[in-house]
Amino acid sequence: MTRSGRLSLAAPLDAPSCPAxxxxxxxxxxxxxxxxATVAALHERGVPxxxxxxxxxxxxxxxxxxxxxxxxxGVTPVFWTQLRVTRTRPYALLDALCAALDGExxxxxxxxxxxxxxxxxxxxxxxxxxERTTGAGATADESAAVAGGSDAEPxxxxxxPxxxxxxPxxxxxxPxGWPxxxxxxxxxxxxxxxxxxxxxxxxxxxxxxxVRRYVSWAAAHAGDDPRPETVGSVLGDAxxxxxxxxxxxxxxxxxxxxxxxxxxxxxxxxxxxLVAQVERKYADRLSxxxxxxSWETVRELCRLFATQRPGRREHSNxxxxxxxxxxxxxxxxxxxxxxxxxVDGDWPRATAGVVPPELQETVLTGDGRTGVVAPRTEWADxxxxxxxxxxxxAATRGVVLTRHRRTTGGxxxxxxxxxxxxxxxxxxxxxxxxxxxxxxxxxAPIAAMTPGAGGGDx
Amino acid sequence: MSPPAYDRLHDNTMCPHQHSRxxxxxxxxxxxxxxxxxxxxxxxxxxxxxxxxVVAPVQLHQxxxxxxxxxxxxxxxxxxxxxxxxxxxxxxxxxxxxTRSLDRIDRLALLGSLSPSESPPSPDDPGPSxxxxxxxxxxxxxxxxxxxxxxxxxxxxxxxxxxxFHPDRIGALRAAARERRPPVxxxxxxxxxxxxxxxxxxxxxxxxxxxRVDVLRRATRDVDRTGGAAWTAAxxxxxxxxxxxxxxxxxxxxxxxxAVLATTTVDVELHLRPGTGPFLDERLPALLAVDGPGREVFx
Numbered sequence: 001m002t003r004s005g006r007l008s009l010a011a012p013l014d015a016p017s018c019p020a021x022x023x024x025x026x027x028x029x030x031x032x033x034x035x036x037a038t039v040a041a042l043h044e045r046g047v048p049x050x051x052x053x054x055x056x057x058x059x060x061x062x063x064x065x066x067x068x069x070x071x072x073x074g075v076t077p078v079f080w081t082q083l084r085v086t087r088t089r090p091y092a093l094l095d096a097l098c099a100a101l102d103g104e105x106x107x108x109x110x111x112x113x114x115x116x117x118x119x120x121x122x123x124x125x126x127x128x129x130x131e132r133t134t135g136a137g138a139t140a141d142e143s144a145a146v147a148g149g150s151d152a153e154p155x156x157x158x159x160x161p162x163x164x165x166x167x168p169x170x171x172x173x174x175p176x177g178w179p180x181x182x183x184x185x186x187x188x189x190x191x192x193x194x195x196x197x198x199x200x201x202x203x204x205x206x207x208x209x210x211v212r213r214y215v216s217w218a219a220a221h222a223g224d225d226p227r228p229e230t231v232g233s234v235l236g237d238a239x240x241x242x243x244x245x246x247x248x249x250x251x252x253x254x255x256x257x258x259x260x261x262x263x264x265x266x267x268x269x270x271x272x273x274l275v276a277q278v279e280r281k282y283a284d285r286l287s288x289x290x291x292x293x294s295w296e297t298v299r300e301l302c303r304l305f306a307t308q309r310p311g312r313r314e315h316s317n318x319x320x321x322x323x324x325x326x327x328x329x330x331x332x333x334x335x336x337x338x339x340x341x342x343v344d345g346d347w348p349r350a351t352a353g354v355v356p357p358e359l360q361e362t363v364l365t366g367d368g369r370t371g372v373v374a375p376r377t378e379w380a381d382x383x384x385x386x387x388x389x390x391x392x393x394a395a396t397r398g399v400v401l402t403r404h405r406r407t408t409g410g411x412x413x414x415x416x417x418x419x420x421x422x423x424x425x426x427x428x429x430x431x432x433x434x435x436x437x438x439x440x441x442x443x444a445p446i447a448a449m450t451p452g453a454g455g456g457d458x
Numbered sequence: 459m460s461p462p463a464y465d466r467l468h469d470n471t472m473c474p475h476q477h478s479r480x481x482x483x484x485x486x487x488x489x490x491x492x493x494x495x496x497x498x499x500x501x502x503x504x505x506x507x508x509x510x511x512v513v514a515p516v517q518l519h520q521x522x523x524x525x526x527x528x529x530x531x532x533x534x535x536x537x538x539x540x541x542x543x544x545x546x547x548x549x550x551x552x553x554x555x556x557t558r559s560l561d562r563i564d565r566l567a568l569l570g571s572l573s574p575s576e577s578p579p580s581p582d583d584p585g586p587s588x589x590x591x592x593x594x595x596x597x598x599x600x601x602x603x604x605x606x607x608x609x610x611x612x613x614x615x616x617x618x619x620x621x622x623f624h625p626d627r628i629g630a631l632r633a634a635a636r637e638r639r640p641p642v643x644x645x646x647x648x649x650x651x652x653x654x655x656x657x658x659x660x661x662x663x664x665x666x667x668x669x670r671v672d673v674l675r676r677a678t679r680d681v682d683r684t685g686g687a688a689w690t691a692a693x694x695x696x697x698x699x700x701x702x703x704x705x706x707x708x709x710x711x712x713x714x715x716x717a718v719l720a721t722t723t724v725d726v727e728l729h730l731r732p733g734t735g736p737f738l739d740e741r742l743p744a745l746l747a748v749d750g751p752g753r754e755v756f757x
Contacts, residue, residue, distance in 0.1 A: 005740035014732055080518070087562060109558060109665060116564070182567060189665065330703050330731075331495060331522035333529075354613050355620075359646045362634045363620065369630045371744025374620050374709040377734045385733025386705045393493065393732070 032065035088267035098299035326387030398449030492735030546674030617653030678752030686721030713751035
């Protein structure tokens with residue numbers, strides 16, 4: 001490849017076609033305040049909230065400060081998360097259950113998939129249940145409780161579903177307990193013919209008593225036209241049993257830092273909220289007549305809600321400001337884009353890949369035979385570049401670029417190199433202070449982006 | 459340097475840039491554009507059947523485009539929105555192949571269960587055969603648990619995105635590895651080995667495909683080997699495929715484009731982005747120069 005071709009990955013990006021302003025603050029928290037104050041001040045000037053969008057390369061460190069800042073300035077934020085929830089096991093369990101229960105006939109793999117995702121009957125207890133209240137088990141419950149607290153958004157979430165009841169005398173009599181081991185499930189799948197049958201016809205074909213119990217349960221709840229209450233109890237019980245049985249197991253085999261337990265506990269809490277939301281939405285849509293009653297519909301709803309924060313409505317909320325990650329701004333066209341986190345080391349940020357840098361370089365250049373090997377442009381910050389370019393291109397009236405100058409530990413943060421391509425007007429310190437004060441006032445460079453002069457009410 | 463594929467007289471289709479010079483109609487049907495999505499949006503037409511397949515790997519990009527069209531009150535009937543993995547499933551379904559695949563959680567679980575420190579397998583689950591994997595693969599798995607499995611899965615999927623496990627690409631990557639100075643040469647070779655071994659181990663244990671990329675790869679082979687019939691069965695009305703929102707051209711996607719261009723009359727528009735577009739545009743011809751898209755090193 002030509003030298004210029006390879007170097008194009010490091011060339012400065014095109015400047016936005018609309019005016020740009022830059023705000024540099026001391027800390028990330030100050031930055032979040034400046035961003036939300038700008039949204040509020042633009043709104044004061046008559047710009048509808050849906051005409052602004054806040055973009056971060058990575059929402060994780062920004063979500064909480066942006067949320068707090070939004071509340072402070074009376075803005076309702078809507079966070080667009082990535083599809084991370086769908087990568088968790090509790091969600092996979094819900095998805096697999098909907099697939100297994102849908103329609104009249106099912107093949108063995110689809111039917112038994114929920115077992116692979118650790119389905120257990122309501123009231124099941126893990127082996128050694130009496131030890132749950134001491135040591136490892138207790139910690140798992142604690143993490144779940146903590147996770148539940150921090151995930152609930154004020155005033156927005158539905159009533160939390162109750163804990164699953166561990167009814168005595170309902171624990172399985174068969175040896176092995178719950179959940180069923182993957183090898184048993186896989187063996188069961190392999191032993192059955194690969195064809196679709198009504199669930200009831202599979203019951204007798206299965207050997208393992210626990211698998212058979214699951215299949216009978218599934219047969220009782222499957223089919224067309226599930227009622228919302230059925231959906232709620234089937235999915236709710238499954239998550240409850242997961243919490244009771246699987247979470248302690250994760251906890252027991254986790255490292256001392258309990259990172260996996262915490263993640264899984266959060267996933268369980270999310271799943272519980274999701275079930276409540278899905279049941280309600282499903283009931284609404286059924287009574288509207290806008291949805292067909294089926295487990296496939298329920299599955300779609302699960303997928304939809306899984307990509308949103310608890311409490312977010314499905315349609316874009318005209319009075320809430322969208323906060324998203326840079327990958328998601330592609331293709332949008334919004335008058336005002338506020339880009340946060342333009343700090344070297346955050347955006348761009350080097351990703352830890354597995355391919356040695358020397359080999360990366362060879363594949364990027366692709367001379368000779370290596371030309372057929374597909375390079376990953378993220379090796380040269382490709383994605384970060386594109387995301388920055390997308391944020392610039394999305395804006396039609398103006399771009400506000402923010403960054404912070406130091407970490408909480410006092411280390412210096414330098415501006416992102418991408419800023420070099422943008423001829424931005426710097427917001428002065430005095431302007432910034434007036435912006436983030438009690439009554440947000442738009443800095444001159446940003447005010448200049450709005451249509452018309454003067455600050456009359458909209 | 460011309461690859462050996464030039465001299466072969468097989469049925470295997472070759473990708474557009476290697477066909478004889480008279481057959482320029484193939485390269486004419488592939489166009490690249492950088493930062494020019496409005497070109498696509500301007501084509502919005504009222505239609506009862508979609509004739510343009512808009513392929514957006516990122517789901518949210520699909521929704522963004524649809525939102526753009528809605529806000530501009532433009533009709534969407536002419537477009538069908540999808541992603542590459544769904545294309546794989548659609549083609550596979552029509553061709554009678556499997557559409558089921560493991561997901562990442564499944565793969566991690568399977569890889570994790572291969573650790574040498576696990577207790578002896580039960581009679582129901584034969585476990586790995588003795589001649590299964592070279593030492594490096596096992597080493598990477600470590601002492602079991604998620605961390606080792608996650609690492610191996612990352613290696614597998616990285617090499618897959620670079621090569622689609624095509625023999626020519628795997629060969630080229632191994633050759634490139636050999637040319638590096640120690641210890642990078644050994645590290646790089648071990649990387650490729652581990653990826654191939656991991657994929658093989660998953661293939662042996664999975665019922666159906668190893669991943670959605672695997673389904674796509676099979677579909678690509680179907681398109682290639684049926685002379686395009688597998689594509690037309692799944693997408694009879696599609697005249698153009700527009701790929702949007704990509705920052706990188708992974709080998710699986712390249713192979714799909716290759717197969718479609720070589721065996722059908724469909725136009726392909728590649729919409730690249732300003733940050734990476736110029737680079738990918740220049741790299742594209744070499745990437746397409748592959749014989750038998752979808753072919754695997756395991757066969």
